[in-house]
Amino acid sequence: MGSNSLEFLSRLENSVLRHHEFYKNSLPMIASENITSGLVRRFYTTDFGHRYAEGKVGKRFYQGCEFIDEVEELAINLTKKLFYADHVNVQPISGVVANIAGFFALTKPSDLIMALSIPCGGHISHDKYSAAGIRGLKVKHYPFNNEEMEIDVDETARIARRERPKLFVLGSSLILFSQPVKELSEVASEISAKVMYDASHVLGLIAGKQFQNPLKEGADVVTGSTHKTFFGPQRAIILSKKEIADEIDRAVFPGVVSNHHLNTLTAYTASVIEMIEFGEEYAKQVVRNAKKLAETLYDLGFNVVGENRGFTETHQVAVDVSELGGGAKVAKKLEKINVVLNMNLLPWDSIENTSNPSGIRMGVQEITRLGMKEGEMEEIAEIFHACLIKGLEDVALRERVRELKSEFSKIKYTFEEEEAYTWGR
Numbered sequence: 060m061g062s063n064s065l066e067f068l069s070r071l072e073n074s075v076l077r078h079h080e081f082y083k084n085s086l087p088m089i090a091s092e093n094i095t096s097g098l099v100r101r102f103y104t105t106d107f108g109h110r111y112a113e114g115k116v117g118k119r120f121y122q123g124c125e126f127i128d129e130v131e132e133l134a135i136n137l138t139k140k141l142f143y144a145d146h147v148n149v150q151p152i153s154g155v156v157a158n159i160a161g162f163f164a165l166t167k168p169s170d171l172i173m174a175l176s177i178p179c180g181g182h183i184s185h186d187k188y189s190a191a192g193i194r195g196l197k198v199k200h201y202p203f204n205n206e207e208m209e210i211d212v213d214e215t216a217r218i219a220r221r222e223r224p225k226l227f228v229l230g231s232s233l234i235l236f237s238q239p240v241k242e243l244s245e246v247a248s249e250i251s252a253k254v255m256y257d258a259s260h261v262l263g264l265i266a267g268k269q270f271q272n273p274l275k276e277g278a279d280v281v282t283g284s285t286h287k288t289f290f291g292p293q294r295a296i297i298l299s300k301k302e303i304a305d306e307i308d309r310a311v312f313p314g315v316v317s318n319h320h321l322n323t324l325t326a327y328t329a330s331v332i333e334m335i336e337f338g339e340e341y342a343k344q345v346v347r348n349a350k351k352l353a354e355t356l357y358d359l360g361f362n363v364v365g366e367n368r369g370f371t372e373t374h375q376v377a378v379d380v381s382e383l384g385g386g387a388k389v390a391k392k393l394e395k396i397n398v399v400l401n402m403n404l405l406p407w408d409s410i411e412n413t414s415n416p417s418g419i420r421m422g423v424q425e426i427t428r429l430g431m432k433e434g435e436m437e438e439i440a441e442i443f444h445a446c447l448i449k450g451l452e453d454v455a456l457r458e459r460v461r462e463l464k465s466e467f468s469k470i471k472y473t474f475e476e477e478e479a480y481t482w483g484r
């Protein structure tokens with residue numbers, strides 16, 4: 060091997076090892092991430108990842124798909140059962156891809172849709188910058204009540220009866236509380252519109268029966284990433300009513316996927332089995348932890364969002380840190396003590412304010428998967444307080460984070476506990 064290649068390989072390995080070491084010693088609190096169990100990781104490295112399986116189970120375009128069909132059928136059946144869904148498509152390779160398929164199935168170019176603005180929590184793919192824009196949709200934002208962190212349903216109904224949108228998009232990236240699926244589904248049926256709920260963040264909480272199941276409340280379609288509060292690899296699913304099954308399936312293939320990353324399909328299927336077994340217990344602890352973290356931060360003087368409604372009913376906590384220097388500064392300061400989270404726009408921010416928005420957003424789903432409970436949430440809130448309000452020294456606080464984390468290195472809520480951040484040899 061040439062000496063350059065050796066050097067490149069060693070640089071590659073070094074970066075990967077240091078990444079793992081960093082996560083081992085950190086509090087991973089990005090609300091859209093999670094870790095997978097050893098079981099799911101084993102099913103991530105199957106030969107399936109080298110194959111194509113275009114089309115549907117039993118109706119493929121290439122040979123060699125007998126066992127892939129068995130797996131995809133199992134994935135579909137287990138997913139249907141878990142979510143009480145009439146129809147399931149497990150082929151989208153990511154949440155955005157699932158949303159693009161949803162838009163292609165449910166709308167035509169230049170149709171009007173309603174969605175949450177990005178500061179109010181909407182995902183970029185719900186707006187003109189991304190998936191909705193690619194479909195050529197016009198987007199009107201829901202009127203929003205900042206105090207209640209809630210869509211103004213009456214005003215939305217008035218606007219909808221006047222402007223007759225074709226689709227209501229619900230679900231969001233900043234999501235602290237359940238949303239008015241039932242109410243907007245009623246408005247939708249009045250004006251022949253559809254409802255698509257993007258459950259990317261809360262999919263695991265729905266599977267664990269600790270959050271609203273949009274299908275039961277009248278949504279036509281539910282999209283969602285499988286790697287945030289769900290136990291899966293980075294991938295997505297679409298659940299829908301029977302009537303629109305064909306439109307959804309066509310929009311996925313041949314619409315927006317060709318191969319569908321089949322090693323992540325085997326991994327996803329294993330994660331559904333884990334969810335069936337451990338999802339409820341996990342989701343309960345996630346919500347308990349988020350509430351405890353929010354309450355303790357509030358008691359320590361932080362401006363926690365959603366006070367009127369008890370701060371959170373999900374895995375997320377949002378804090379307005381505009382008086383502490385803003386979201387960008389605070390997120391970077393926390394990174395120095397090995398706490399990983401992100402700055403976030405809040406409903407009272409302008410969409411232009413992406414460089415230093417008012418908020419930070421955090422999620423407890425990964426640290427809960429590692430076994431942390433309410434006591435650890437109190438310690439984390441105190442670390443935030445020591446860092447951001449008392450201004451204690453980084454070195455000591457980083458050590459405090461490392462010590463706390465060192466007792467939580469194994470993945471729980473699975474059949475066999477395994478180390479979370481080891482890699483390779």
Ligand SMILES: *Cc1c(COP(=O)(O)O)cnc(C)c1O
Binds near residue numbers: 091230232258260
């Ligand atoms: C994360 C997220 C997505 C995107 O999912 P990917 O799997 O990253 O493509 C879509 N919608 C919402 C609401 C999200 O939070």
